[in-house]
Amino acid sequence: MKVEFHTEEDAIAFCEKNGWKWYVQKQKEKEMKPKSYGVNFSWNKRTRVSTK
Template sequence: MWTQLQSGILAAATISGAPSDLQSRTVRIYKASKPATQSSNWPGTRWKMDWDVLTHRGNWENPLMGWISSADHMQGTHLWFKTKEDAIYFAEKQGYEYYVQEPNVRAFRPKQYAANFTHSPGKLKIIRTK
């Protein structure tokens, strides 16, 4: 308790009365990637936080539809933040263990159709189609 007060962050779980299984959750903080259905250069400016799936919670198959059901109420929940620091501060404030998954940077090389016809010194390239 004293170390939490020294760092300036008092975990909200100590006074909130939240269930103990919710207090010991691990969260993942990451930037969401562009959906495959979008063709734009989506910047992905917001950071997302979601909870890891609990292994000890019971999952079962729904006999009517065949869908997988779960007793984990936080599995489908996520939060959005403007910056990574805001997400980390929230996780520390709530007393969650967290890990940050840094985004992969996409290497974008601009291409031009006219580059196929520019002169390049050296041996002539012969492309056989048949």
């Protein structure tokens, strides 16, 4: 079951009130890599695609 709350304290209080075992999992922040328009047209071995 996945339950989301606004604060960590609210989540812990809710779980303890219901007698549930709980743990808090922090969200991982995804690192955004900068992309450029030219990447769409790059020709290297990993991105080479035939248009035929």
